Amino acid sequence: MTNNEHLSELLERTAERVNVGPPPVDAMIGAAARVRRRARVGTVIVMSLLLIVLGGVAFAIRDMPSAPIAGEDRSVTDLTDSQVEISAMEGTWDVVALVGESGKSVMPPELHGKVSLTFDDGALVGDTGCNLIRGTYGTEPNDGEGLRLTLELSSITRAACAVEAPLVERLGTVRYTTVSDGHRYLHAENWMIVAQLRRQ
Amino acid sequence: MSRNDEFSEYVAARWSRLVRAAVLLGCSPAEAEDVVQAALMRCLVHWRKVERADDRDAYVHRILVNTFTSSRRRRWTGEQATSHVPETPSPDHTVAIDTTDAVLRSLSRLNRDQRTVVVLRYYGYLSEQQMADTLGVATGTVKSRLSRALKVLADDSDLAELRGTP
Numbered sequence: 464m465t466n467n468e469h470l471s472e473l474l475e476r477t478a479e480r481v482n483v484g485p486p487p488v489d490a491m492i493g494a495a496a497r498v499r500r501r502a503r504v505g506t507v508i509v510m511s512l513l514l515i516v517l518g519g520v521a522f523a524i525r526d527m528p529s530a531p532i533a534g535e536d537r538s539v540t541d542l543t544d545s546q547v548e549i550s551a552m553e554g555t556w557d558v559v560a561l562v563g564e565s566g567k568s569v570m571p572p573e574l575h576g577k578v579s580l581t582f583d584d585g586a587l588v589g590d591t592g593c594n595l596i597r598g599t600y601g602t603e604p605n606d607g608e609g610l611r612l613t614l615e616l617s618s619i620t621r622a623a624c625a626v627e628a629p630l631v632e633r634l635g636t637v638r639y640t641t642v643s644d645g646h647r648y649l650h651a652e653n654w655m656i657v658a659q660l661r662r663q
Numbered sequence: 664m665s666r667n668d669e670f671s672e673y674v675a676a677r678w679s680r681l682v683r684a685a686v687l688l689g690c691s692p693a694e695a696e697d698v699v700q701a702a703l704m705r706c707l708v709h710w711r712k713v714e715r716a717d718d719r720d721a722y723v724h725r726i727l728v729n730t731f732t733s734s735r736r737r738r739w740t741g742e743q744a745t746s747h748v749p750e751t752p753s754p755d756h757t758v759a760i761d762t763t764d765a766v767l768r769s770l771s772r773l774n775r776d777q778r779t780v781v782v783l784r785y786y787g788y789l790s791e792q793q794m795a796d797t798l799g800v801a802t803g804t805v806k807s808r809l810s811r812a813l814k815v816l817a818d819d820s821d822l823a824e825l826r827g828t829p
Contacts, residue, residue: 474687478687481682
């Protein structure tokens with residue numbers, strides 16, 4: 464018998480002296496079932512937390528302002544609110560209402576539905592249906608609401624109708640412009656509404 | 664056959680041997696049953712892995728050794744292996760050297776790694792490769808641990824008497 468075989472025999476003889484009770488199979492099966500159940504509950508909790516975190520991250524990314532990429536054409540969504548208002552100002556607008564300092568309409572009845580203002584790349588053209596008013600306009604961002612608007616009237620045709628004096632007088636007081644409910648408003652220095660415009 | 668049936672069959676066949684292996688690893692008989700029960704429960708939780716294992720016994724031994732190591736780590740203030748076996752209520756005075764006590768004393772002179780490879784090799788009958796897989800070490804490490812362990816046992820006077828050599 465080799466030393467290794469002898470060692471095995473000694474270990475066997477030693478082990479045989481150990482009294483072993485019956486295996487608690489049912490207890491082990493029950494305990495394993497509980498462990499598996501706890502593991503499943505843990506997995507569900509972890510997955511739920513993961514979904515909540517991922518949802519939060521998705522919302523955060525959605526609300527995050529997107530940075531412009533160098534060299535990429537800027538789309539409309541990249542423009543600031545002021546730039547949107549500037550570009551939205553371009554075009555021809557009907558003058559729906561013209562308000563005097565008293566707060567009452569000063570639009571002559573004969574001009575209703577006939578007066579329009581066209582803003583085109585710095586050039587302003589007012590059409591009363593009888594005479595044309597020409598001038599320039601400029602905008603710049605305002606610290607608060609809307610845009611600061613500067614109107615400079617340079618000429619007016621002198622047809623015999625001569626009913627546009629209130630319009631010319633009121634346009635001279637315009638200092639700001641805002642947009643609300645699809646209408647553009649022109650405001651005086653004290654933010655009183657001077658004119659209400661509607662895009663043609 | 665369901666998983667629980669397979670498990671029950673396996674436990675019925677291996678329970679005694681696994682408990683005795685745990686005793687040889689250094690557990691008291693009562694502690695050995697607890698350790699083996701915990702190890703087998705872990706096996707049942709992951710029974711698919713046991714089924715897929717190339718060598719089911721080697722896999723279970725691996726879980727047993729890990730559970731035993733964890734229990735020793737956790738219970739560092741608990742029972743410690745000792746070379747002095749406490750007196751039993753009914754000691755066998757008629758035998759000069761009790762085989763069991765002598766073997767357990769000899770095993771306790773090995774460090775834990777050496778004791779584990781001796782038990783796995785000469786009681787579990789695992790090959791060196793199986794032991795390497797079980798312990799998660801290289802085959803060379805198993806060989807060196809086994810070699811050192813056998814050298815310690817060869818110099819052990821208690822075992823020498825059992826072998827009939829002075």
